[in-house]
Amino acid sequence: MEHVLELKNISHSYHNTEGETPALKELSFFLKKGEFISIVGPSGCGKSTLLSLIAGLLIPESGTILINGKQLKESTTNIGYMLQRDHLFEWRTIYNNVILGLEIQHMLTARTRRKAHQLLEQYGLESFANARPSELSGGMRQRAALIRTLVLEPDLLLLDEPFSALDYQTRLTVGDDIGQIIKKEQKTAILVTHDLSEAISPGDRVIVLSERPATVQQTIPLSFSLEEDTPLHRRNAPEFKTYFNLIWKELNRNE
Known part of the structure; x- marks a missing residue:
């Protein structure tokens, strides 16, 4: 292997x-x-x-x-890197934080948008998609940071x-x-x-x-x-x- x-x-x-x-x-x-x-x-x-x-x-x-x-x-x-802090931006919603990497890498398409929503739903954050990071617990923020990494399909x-x-x-x-x-x-x-x-x-x-x-x-x-x-x-x-x-x-x- x-x-x-x-x-x-x-x-x-x-x-x-x-x-x-x-x-x-x-x-x-x-x-x-x-x-x-x-x-x-x-x-x-x-x-x-x-x-x-x-x-x-x-x-x-x-x-x-x-x-x-x-x-x-x-x-x-593709390598995903998750740091000690979640580095979510307060001026962006959770969904917009999740798709930030897709935007930066010019990978934002209908398919990747669906993937982002799918991961948010799958891991219990879909109802917080329009919330700001300060409205989430520390654990939920880290989950959002992981989803932001996973949506890039590393x-x-x-x-x-x-x-x-x-x-x-x-x-x-x-x-x-x-x-x-x-x-x-x-x-x-x-x-x-x-x-x-x-x-x-x-x-x-x-x-x-x-x-x-x-x-x-x-x-x-x-x-x-x-x-x-x-x-x-x-x-x-x-x-x-x-x-x-x-x-x-x-x-x-x-x-």
């Missing part, structure tokens, strides 16, 4: 007047179609830098990034701590919602998070990064014996604690 994403020996450093700060060192991993992986690591180890490299916002100093078998700069694969989703601005109870609900939506839409996704429970709940694998300069320290495949395998149900599964402790030990093995 061809990998949607493949990173081979990626290294990157930041440069300023005070010198060089290595962020990533010979980092390699792959992502299969429809797979959801979570990436965890010590604070400041370069997790967000890694997503910026995959999105093409930064260029690695060495190594290769392949998207669907092609060099990143040659790839036409082959790869990058999620950079998308729940970090929410309170704990809302994080649980929204994490469950968004995890299920991504699975239902059969999207390939990478989640970067500091929260180990959040990493385990939706993922097929958890990649543990080392301290900076980050490399892959360990890859942990996840498997749960659940009739209804959802992010929220995983938190109560017997395997959950085992995975949590395993990842915790990996993160702290050098201390």
Whole structure:
């Protein structure tokens, strides 16, 4: 099976007047179609830098990034990027926020408009299509931000701590919602998070990064014996604690 994403020996450093700060060192991993992986690591180890490299916002100093078998700069694969904040514009309705990316990319057609309405209805926001962002809860706003990303039909989703601005109870609900939506839409996704429970709940694998300069320290495949395998149900599964402790030990093995 061809990998949607493949990173081979990626290294990157930041440069300023005070010198060089290595962020990533010979980092390699792959992502299969429809797979959801979570990436965890010590604070400041370069997790967000890694997503910026995959999105093409930064260029690695060495190594290769392949998207669907092609060099990143040659790839036409659509990549969706969901950030920590929802970045919904108050002067636009929820529907007009959802179609903003379509407008920018000149993809707004009758078909994509129908797709936007379909996603809003499917995920419980159709009745808020004409509302302003301030009229929605934090969780509903994040759902709208995800729909704005999904309507562009990305082959790869990058999620950079998308729940970090929410309170704990809302994080649980929204994490469950968004995890299920991504699975239902059969999207390939990478989640970067500091929260180990959040990493385990939706993922097929958890990649543990080392301290900076980050490399892959360990890859942990996840498997749960659940009739209804959802992010929220995983938190109560017997395997959950085992995975949590395993990842915790990996993160702290050098201390």
